[in-house]
Amino acid sequence: MTHSGDCSRPARDDAEAMTARDFELLDETEATELLCSRFRTLTDVGYDCTHALVLAVYPQFELDGAEELLASGSSEIAARLLIQRAA
Numbered sequence: 610m611t612h613s614g615d616c617s618r619p620a621r622d623d624a625e626a627m628t629a630r631d632f633e634l635l636d637e638t639e640a641t642e643l644l645c646s647r648f649r650t651l652t653d654v655g656y657d658c659t660h661a662l663v664l665a666v667y668p669q670f671e672l673d674g675a676e677e678l679l680a681s682g683s684s685e686i687a688a689r690l691l692i693q694r695a696a
Contacts, residue, residue, distance in 0.1 A: 632668035647672065655679050660688035670695040 627643075635643065644665050651661035654676040664670060670691060678687035 626671055627668040629669055643668070651675060655684065656688065657684045660684045664688055664691055667692065667695045 632640065632643070647665035648661050650672050651664055652658060656664065656675070656679060664675070675687070675691060678690055681687075
């Protein structure tokens, strides 16, 4: 049985952009699923866990292009660029 905080569930395939306001309207289960999915996506393309976690909590940050940025540099540099874009 899956519980809140369990990131072992399969990722959702939602590519819709989300605002911080949209995120605030999610219930605990939906928020957990979203954050876990984003974290998994980022670690799957090669971000280290620390940078993936920081990026996963930016709901307004689109994951498209994360892999491309990582290919041209380190996880830390790519994470900083993505955070600047989201700001």
